[in-house]
Amino acid sequence: MDFSFSDEQQMLLDSTRRLLTDNYSVQQRRQIISSPEGYSRSIWRQFSELGLLGLNIPAEEGGLEGGAISTLLVCVAMGEALIVEPYMSSAVMATRAIAKLSSSAQRSEWLPRLNSGTVIAVLAHDQTNGAAAQAVFDDTVAARSQNAWRLQGRKAIVYHAPLADVLLISAKLDAASGTGTGLFAVPRDAPGLRLEAFTTVDGQRAADIVLENVEVPDHARIGGDVSATLPMVLDYGAAALCSEAIGVLDKLFSMTVEYCRARVQFGQPIGRFQALQHRMAEMLMHLEQARSMAYLAAFWCESEEASRRAAVLSGAKVIIGRAARFVGQQAIQLHGGMGMTDELMVGHYFKRLLAFEVRFGSTESHLQEYAARFLEPDRDGL
Amino acid sequence: MYLNYTTEQNRFREQVRLFLRANLPEDIRDRSLNGEERVAEDIRRWQRILHAQGWGAASWPKEFGGTGWSPIERYLFDLECALAGAPPQLPFGLKMVAPVLMRFGNPRQQQYFLPRILSGEHWWCQGYSEPGAGSDLASLKTRAVRDGDYYVVTGQKAWNTLGQNADWIFCLVRTDPSAKPQRGISFLLIDMRAPGITVKPTTLLDGTQEVNEIWFDNVRVPVANRVGEENQGWTYAKYLLGHERANIASVGTSRRQLRQLQRIAATQLRHGVPLLREPRFRARLAQLDIELTAFEITTLRVIAADENKAAPGPEASILKIKATEILQQISELMLDAIGIQALPFSAAVPPSSVPRSEWQHLSRITAQYLNFRKLSIYGGSNEIQKNIIAHLILDL
Numbered sequence A: 001m002d003f004s005f006s007d008e009q010q011m012l013l014d015s016t017r018r019l020l021t022d023n024y025s026v027q028q029r030r031q032i033i034s035s036p037e038g039y040s041r042s043i044w045r046q047f048s049e050l051g052l053l054g055l056n057i058p059a060e061e062g063g064l065e066g067g068a069i070s071t072l073l074v075c076v077a078m079g080e081a082l083i084v085e086p087y088m089s090s091a092v093m094a095t096r097a098i099a100k101l102s103s104s105a106q107r108s109e110w111l112p113r114l115n116s117g118t119v120i121a122v123l124a125h126d127q128t129n130g131a132a133a134q135a136v137f138d139d140t141v142a143a144r145s146q147n148a149w150r151l152q153g154r155k156a157i158v159y160h161a162p163l164a165d166v167l168l169i170s171a172k173l174d175a176a177s178g179t180g181t182g183l184f185a186v187p188r189d190a191p192g193l194r195l196e197a198f199t200t201v202d203g204q205r206a207a208d209i210v211l212e213n214v215e216v217p218d219h220a221r222i223g224g225d226v227s228a229t230l231p232m233v234l235d236y237g238a239a240a241l242c243s244e245a246i247g248v249l250d251k252l253f254s255m256t257v258e259y260c261r262a263r264v265q266f267g268q269p270i271g272r273f274q275a276l277q278h279r280m281a282e283m284l285m286h287l288e289q290a291r292s293m294a295y296l297a298a299f300w301c302e303s304e305e306a307s308r309r310a311a312v313l314s315g316a317k318v319i320i321g322r323a324a325r326f327v328g329q330q331a332i333q334l335h336g337g338m339g340m341t342d343e344l345m346v347g348h349y350f351k352r353l354l355a356f357e358v359r360f361g362s363t364e365s366h367l368q369e370y371a372a373r374f375l376e377p378d379r380d381g382l
Numbered sequence B: 001m002y003l004n005y006t007t008e009q010n011r012f013r014e015q016v017r018l019f020l021r022a023n024l025p026e027d028i029r030d031r032s033l034n035g036e037e038r039v040a041e042d043i044r045r046w047q048r049i050l051h052a053q054g055w056g057a058a059s060w061p062k063e064f065g066g067t068g069w070s071p072i073e074r075y076l077f078d079l080e081c082a083l084a085g086a087p088p089q090l091p092f093g094l095k096m097v098a099p100v101l102m103r104f105g106n107p108r109q110q111q112y113f114l115p116r117i118l119s120g121e122h123w124w125c126q127g128y129s130e131p132g133a134g135s136d137l138a139s140l141k142t143r144a145v146r147d148g149d150y151y152v153v154t155g156q157k158a159w160n161t162l163g164q165n166a167d168w169i170f171c172l173v174r175t176d177p178s179a180k181p182q183r184g185i186s187f188l189l190i191d192m193r194a195p196g197i198t199v200k201p202t203t204l205l206d207g208t209q210e211v212n213e214i215w216f217d218n219v220r221v222p223v224a225n226r227v228g229e230e231n232q233g234w235t236y237a238k239y240l241l242g243h244e245r246a247n248i249a250s251v252g253t254s255r256r257q258l259r260q261l262q263r264i265a266a267t268q269l270r271h272g273v274p275l276l277r278e279p280r281f282r283a284r285l286a287q288l289d290i291e292l293t294a295f296e297i298t299t300l301r302v303i304a305a306d307e308n309k310a311a312p313g314p315e316a317s318i319l320k321i322k323a324t325e326i327l328q329q330i331s332e333l334m335l336d337a338i339g340i341q342a343l344p345f346s347a348a349v350p351p352s353s354v355p356r357s358e359w360q361h362l363s364r365i366t367a368q369y370l371n372f373r374k375l376s377i378y379g380g381s382n383e384i385q386k387n388i389i390a391h392l393i394l395d396l
């Protein structure tokens, strides 16, 4: 076992942190959220200059090819800064989908532009990652017609869809056209494609997607039947989301400890009260358990061993989800009235954690997924 | 021991139900049941309707225009109102400053203020907390300096609930800075229209503006608006806090919310099956329902024991903690019930990105979950209530 990061990885983390400390103040973040676009193009360009957008692009295509551990570290930094840019959606998930599933022609069509930040792509799949089993609509179907595909249906709550230039839309093939699931690159302004956009509870842009007879050419289809391959991309995304949550938890926790050191009531810092000391000790324990699972998730998320990979990711969602709830709630509680305000960042970190709990399958649904594994005979540990 | 309502109590309850069915306006009820943001005018209108019936102040004695009901009858009234979806009556006048005026105010103050609280003409708010004085309330700094027949008040109050609508504010102010913190405080009634008062809204994490900062800049307050003795304000303040805590314990609201949760769980599907049929979820729901039943009896025990006492005792702290824990747990379970649909949210975003009606309805559940974090903070935080239990009940 080796828990250390390479010098290269550490440098990547440091430079990402530096970039965000210098360019992503609370004030700047507020302005970005209330801007019409809902994200900062200039930050996006800087991500590209630092190579962050190419972290999941193979070296032969001009990327850094950092893999899961580097992505983990960058996402932690993104979480600390509570960014609203589509890093996870575009640079991690969609980029990974194209890099792993598409033809070499498609790779050279998209990857350089994703790397340079001129194109933002968003994967529009079942946002519950299959695990939630929650009845949010996803009834998209693809039908073959001559040399094109016709897409029909809806996708619910797709993060960053309003910012995307291209949407990677998954769709069940209709009976006449074949079997399995297809993935299609659809320009956001394609005729028949409509977005119903909104802002999410954690300050990001998202949309429901409505597809009415959207036609895309043959070469817009990425990969063949992606039923078996798409889950790998999603698990990779889930692991990235877990790392982001660690950044959020870290920051929220240290903000709370700082506050308890500084806030004086009854003639002493409230951090002196044993009741609060114990609470913070519990928060720390949650945080460390969460960190362990985020590491484990990053380590396993590229594995071809599907069932083990899924178990680790479910476990991570459960442990980090529980931590998110406890640490989030207690951070507000320990800040007293100040924790309830929009002015302090506490509430904003709290809301990002709330979103974490339900994205990519809720804590409860992952617990049940994990529990179902005990039905298999003679399983031992992870 | 007999743990059921008597025939007379049941008859009383039925009478309240009939009244509510006939008199609670539908539009007010719907807004309140949908969990929409509280509309000030709804609160005013409902108070006028209750007042016309002679039920404006359930908890007051008859001599001041109250109902003279027994504690159990008062409890049943609150319960039925909450179940029916009536908006909560504004507590600041009726349940906070009024008991103080009745006990410590002079006849002139009682005759002027109490009828106006009862009719809803005066909207009151509470000016206790300050930026530097929350849990440690006695460290408050707002100064009141005597100048002839006036006090000149300067300072800042924080977290003032619904003060944007208020006509009057009751304030704790420091009149003797040299005395020990608890000994130099006085209790003043201040007209919100007095020159020198500025109200500045505070936006909360759910995007609402239900609390305010209130600034006092050399505000002149007649000495006649001081309640009781100068520098004795702490005694009155604590008397009031007991009432505030006992008042937060609302079984009816929790019951209604639990019913709503049950309805939500019946429509939300997992694996195509209603959540209500899912054993783990149903067990959590059951756990809360049992908890609430126990809490109902605990509340009634405290009420019955308090029947002959002037003010609620430290047991009010038990009620405050439990009531807020139950409400927070219900709101958490609602959040869990809607799952990923908790994400679309409209508060404080550019107008172009308002969610569709379908999400909008559910985003109220998210908003309530965010907003209800306040329950364990205000009215004396739950940590402070535990300190009170440890000191005053356990004598530790």
Ligand SMILES: Cc1cc2nc3c(=O)[nH]c(=O)nc-3n(C[C@H](O)[C@H](O)[C@H](O)COP(=O)(O)OP(=O)(O)OC[C@H]3O[C@@H](n4cnc5c(N)ncnc54)[C@H](O)[C@@H]3O)c2cc1C
Binding pocket: A263, A265, A266, A270, A273, A275, A276, A333, A334, A335, A336, A337, A338, A340, B125, B126, B127, B128, B129, B131, B132, B133, B134, B135, B136, B158, B159, B160, B161, B162, B211, B374, B377, B378, B379, B380, B381, B382, B383, B384, B387
């Ligand atoms: C939505 C809302 C509405 C409110 N409405 C009003 C109103 O209308 N009028 C009014 O006057 N006030 C109001 N308040 C203020 C409320 O009473 C205070 O927020 C509360 O007393 C806590 O004070 P604080 O916010 O300064 O937190 P602090 O006192 O700074 O407390 C911070 C944390 O430290 C803990 N703590 C403090 N002391 C101790 C201790 N000795 N032992 C253990 N833990 C401790 C607290 O429990 C809390 O977790 C409102 C507050 C909110 C959030």
